[in-house]
Structures are given as structure tokens and as C-alpha cells.
Amino acid sequence: MDKPTHLVEYETMLLGQHRHPDRSAYILLSRIRVAGMMSIGQLSEAFRLDVSTLNRHTSALLRKGLAERIPDPDGGIARKFRLTEEGERYLDAERARNINGLEKVLADWSAEDVAAFAAYLRRFNTDIERLAGHPWPRTDV
Numbered sequence: 001m002d003k004p005t006h007l008v009e010y011e012t013m014l015l016g017q018h019r020h021p022d023r024s025a026y027i028l029l030s031r032i033r034v035a036g037m038m039s040i041g042q043l044s045e046a047f048r049l050d051v052s053t054l055n056r057h058t059s060a061l062l063r064k065g066l067a068e069r070i071p072d073p074d075g076g077i078a079r080k081f082r083l084t085e086e087g088e089r090y091l092d093a094e095r096a097r098n099i100n101g102l103e104k105v106l107a108d109w110s111a112e113d114v115a116a117f118a119a120y121l122r123r124f125n126t127d128i129e130r131l132a133g134h135p136w137p138r139t140d141v
């Protein structure tokens with residue numbers, strides 16, 4: 001019989017195959033929405049990705065009109081990324097699509113089971129973030 005951690009590993013691996021098709025845009029926009037305007041350096045630190053990788057991802061956001069680069073309102077040297085109105089609409093629509101999909105998957109679950117699952121996922125994520133020393137900013141959703 002597998003140990004429970006083996007089962008968690010396997011199920012999280014399977015969960016990874018169900019990712020959002022344009023995951024990088026969705027995650028970047030989500031982080032900027034929660035954290036506020038961010039420079040490329042701040043994004044690099046937040047995602048633990050090199051600047052060249054983030055330049056490719058943010059360039060795609062700029063081309064699609066989902067974000068814009070503006071001078072730092074606090075007078076800093078680095079320019080900051082912020083969501084455009086189109087980026088806000090995109091993020092809202094994608095989140096609604098994701099929630100709709102989850103509601104279909106969880107349709108036969110009780111409200112208590114869904115709440116417990118959400119609490120365990122949050123605990124799992126925050127423990128990973130704590131161990132990595134890299135918390136993700138959260139708001140009440």
C-alpha cells in the first residue's frame with residue numbers, strides 16, 4: 001500500500017495536467033491585481049524566474065493589451081506593469097470560466113466538502129510558501 005504522501009504526489013501530478021491553457025498570463029495578471037503595480041524585478045522575485053523569461057511573458061501581455069508599462073508612480077527608476085481595462089476584463093472572464101468548470105466538477109459535492117477541500121488546498125499552498133519563504137499575497141475572494 002502506498003504511503004499517503006505518495007498518493008498526494010500522484011494526485012498533484014495528475015492535477016497539473018488540468019492546468020489553464022494560458023496559465024502564465026492568468027497567473028501574472030492575478031499577481032499584479034493582488035499585489036498592485038510591479039516592476040520586472042519584483043515579478044522576477046515573486047515568481048523566482050529569471051528576467052529574460054519574464055520579459056517574454058510580459059511582452060505577450062503587452063502585445064495582447066492586457067497590461068501596460070508605466071513610469072513608477074513613486075518616482076523609482078524601474079517601470080511598472082499594471083493591468084489595462086482589457087486585462088481586468090480578461091482576468092475576470094478567465095476566473096469566471098475556471099469557477100464554472102470547478103462548479104461542474106464539484107456539482108455532486110456538499111458545500112461542507114467543497115469548503116473543507118478549499119481549506120486543505122489553502123493550507124497545502126501556504127505550507128509550501130512558508131517553507132520556500134515566498135508567500136503569495138491573498139485577498140478574500
